[in-house]
Amino acid sequence: MALNGKSAVVTGAAMGIGRAITEILLQNGAQVALLDVNKTAGESLMEELNKQYGADRTLFLSCNVESEEQIKAAFQKTAETFGGIDILCNNAGILNESTWEKTVSINLMGVIRGTYLALEHMSKLSGGRGGVIINTASMAGIGPLPTCPVYTATKSGVVGFTRAMATASAASGYGIRINVLCPGFVQTDLMSNITTRLGQFSHLADLAHQLIDKIGIIKVSDVAECLLELVTDDTKNGEALMVFEKGRQYVNFPSFTQ
Ligand SMILES: NC(=O)C1=CN([C@@H]2O[C@H](COP(=O)(O)OP(=O)(O)OC[C@H]3O[C@@H](n4cnc5c(N)ncnc54)[C@H](O)[C@@H]3O)[C@@H](O)[C@H]2O)C=CC1
Numbered sequence: 001m002a003l004n005g006k007s008a009v010v011t012g013a014a015m016g017i018g019r020a021i022t023e024i025l026l027q028n029g030a031q032v033a034l035l036d037v038n039k040t041a042g043e044s045l046m047e048e049l050n051k052q053y054g055a056d057r058t059l060f061l062s063c064n065v066e067s068e069e070q071i072k073a074a075f076q077k078t079a080e081t082f083g084g085i086d087i088l089c090n091n092a093g094i095l096n097e098s099t100w101e102k103t104v105s106i107n108l109m110g111v112i113r114g115t116y117l118a119l120e121h122m123s124k125l126s127g128g129r130g131g132v133i134i135n136t137a138s139m140a141g142i143g144p145l146p147t148c149p150v151y152t153a154t155k156s157g158v159v160g161f162t163r164a165m166a167t168a169s170a171a172s173g174y175g176i177r178i179n180v181l182c183p184g185f186v187q188t189d190l191m192s193n194i195t196t197r198l199g200q201f202s203h204l205a206d207l208a209h210q211l212i213d214k215i216g217i218i219k220v221s222d223v224a225e226c227l228l229e230l231v232t233d234d235t236k237n238g239e240a241l242m243v244f245e246k247g248r249q250y251v252n253f254p255s256f257t258q
């Protein structure tokens with residue numbers, strides 16, 4: 001998919017990986033709707049991006065991915081402003097084992113909600129022009145983290161949901177490719193004060209730091225470059241792309257029918 005003139009939606013766009021995804025999409029010619037629950041950060045970033053890329057290329061919409069109503073309204077506004085939706089990046093997520101129900105609500109249910117609502121705008125079966133959906137999971141969705149079991153569960157769920165939806169989309173004729181991004185440890189706010197985020201597993205903080213030291217920490221731009229590959233390579237559907245200090249690697253899952 002060439003990005004010139006395409007319209008994208010990025011959730012959790014105001015900071016971290018979502019900001020990097022937004023910027024690489026803009027750099028490659030797309031128009032981007034930035035959705036985030038943090039209105040202050042989102043509006044500030046939009047003003048910065050308007051100066052760099054032009055006011056007609058970005059739109060900030062305050063949106064909590066836990067709310068069906070807010071996502072629905074944001075997608076409708078995006079479609080009205082940009083003339084449709086071609087790309088969705090379900091990126092918003094948190095890490096907090098103390099508020100594990102909220103972690104599930106945002107990380108997994110938010111991705112499912114965004115994907116299903118996007119079908120109404122993107123699927124060729126409902127008048128859309130097809131496109132691509134990229135869900136941000138984590139390497140924790142492939143190699144479980146004992147320090148944050150619920151976070152791990154949400155990311156494993158995003159991997160499984162994405163792969164199932166990719167097959168469903170191909171079989172249904174939606175015209176939508178669906179892939180999942182699995183970063184390792186990335187230098188963002190989510191990585192700050194890790195111990196406080198581990199809840200009842202905070203006694204495993206030393207193990208957490210050992211894992212981080214072993215796996216290494218990458219930059220948000222490393223993740224954004226992988227997202228660009230999954231968006232632009234039309235052969236990619238149902239793929240899980242890991243990215244960590246050793247580089248990028250597609251996950252080879254077992255096949256039971258070939
Ligand atoms: N930082 C890391 O090491 C890794 C992060 N990830 C995933 O990448 C995604 C982005 O994380 P980071 O950029 O690291 O975090 P971050 O904390 O820097 O940014 C997350 C963004 O999402 C927004 N957000 C949070 N809850 C929201 C909600 N309910 N509705 C809308 N927006 C919401 C925040 O306001 C923030 O702007 C998350 O899904 C995270 O699980 C995956 C692998 C590694």
Ligand SMILES: CCC(=O)/C=C/C=C\C[C@@H](O)/C=C/C=C/C=C\[C@@H](O)CCCC(=O)O
Pocket residue numbers: 095137138139140141142143144145147148183184185186190191194207208209211212215
């Ligand atoms: C481990 C400390 C912790 O809980 C912090 C997590 C912080 C960032 C978010 C998360 O998405 C990053 C995950 C990175 C995981 C990388 C490697 C694991 O899959 C290895 C699992 C253990 C193993 O297989 O040795």
